[in-house]
Amino acid sequence: MPRKAASATPRAPAPRHRPDLSLEAAFGPGRRVCGIDEVGRGPLAGPVVAAAVVLPPEGLPPEIAALIDDSKALARRLREEIEPAIRAHALAFAIAEASAAEIDALNIHKATLLAMKRAYHALAGAAPDAALIDGKFLPDIGCEAVAVVKGDSRSQSIACASILAKVARDSEMLRLSAGHPHYGWDRNAGYPTPEHLAALSVHGVTPHHRVSFAPVARQKAITG
Template identity: 75%
Template sequence: MTKLLSAKPVRTSRGLPDLSYELSVGQGRRVCGIDEVGRGPLAGPVVAAAVVLPPDGLPADLTRLIRDSKAMTRQQREEAEPAIRAHALAYAVAEALVAEIDSLNIHKATLLAMKRAYEGLTGEAPAVALIDGKFKPDLPCLAEAIVKGDGKSQSIAAASILAKVARDREMLRLAELHPHYGWDRNAGYPTPEHLEALQRHGTTPHHRVSFAPVRAQKAREG
């Protein structure tokens, strides 16, 4: 069962996520960071990633680049993503599908994607997981939920980048199948463009019926 850690790491002042949490709570044990992307969109999966970084840190140029993926440009994320994969001790990306989001609800589906990402890590299983947000999936290790952790923990920030890049690529793929909705630009989020297209062109199998705008449109379609 997941347990709550009580360690309170000391933050550095340089304004970027670092390894303070990992070193403090890990105490020499293997630590992973876990984050998700895609809770808010009306379409597409929710994607999570788990990353184990080297305890002695990443190259300086990569360290300066890594931060909360939402604070990075697409170009920066695309540059950082392969470098994270190359330098990480282990990483995994997983998702919960639209059908699972609709059947479980987005909160439970998010935790499911996080658990799958943890389970997808190769090599030695992490003894500690740092989770972005307020809630933790049920993991077979110690875990700590860190609010805004993607701006504090470098492992979580790295996971947020892998998850974001993976989900954006999936939405680009789906945009080629359904070009009316602008998913290559809005990633499935409820932008005015997406909402207008939803009313004009109707729902697709990739829309989340459990979300109110899609449910309302589905009702209009009969």
């Protein structure tokens, strides 16, 4: 019988492509471009947080740029280690939020755009000439803007904004957790984990919950 061909040596996975500045550079030389991203659309509690970041034309130092990625792809400890370096090397950055009450009043989509708009207008120094916005929708910020699907894995500016927003929101949820320890917000950041849902049914709705979200609305209807 013919001998079975030896299997090929497994190849190591290709290195993950890190976000770069090609989208920023596409606006042309000398343009001041900010990246904007948000964190916290899905949780049942807490604000939605957005950040805007303007990087220098050459970007971050190589040793830092090599670590930058979509915040969801980074371990919490690594995000917290990178965040001060982003602040130190960015030309400008700002963080803003829309509260749980604003989310309930406007809906999460409009509140997210509001947080992005607030972050953009909170940037120090000269206003950016253009903005790269993560996702499909654009806030009304008054400058040239481009929506970039999966922008936090493509644009270094957006990825940096993602990291700043995530670290800021996690810190806020840790602070809120101190006053409401039953819900595990220091661990789940307000997302609908089994722990959070179980605590909601036992301890009820807090002022920091989003009552327009179905699990919270159901519990609110039960307890009043």
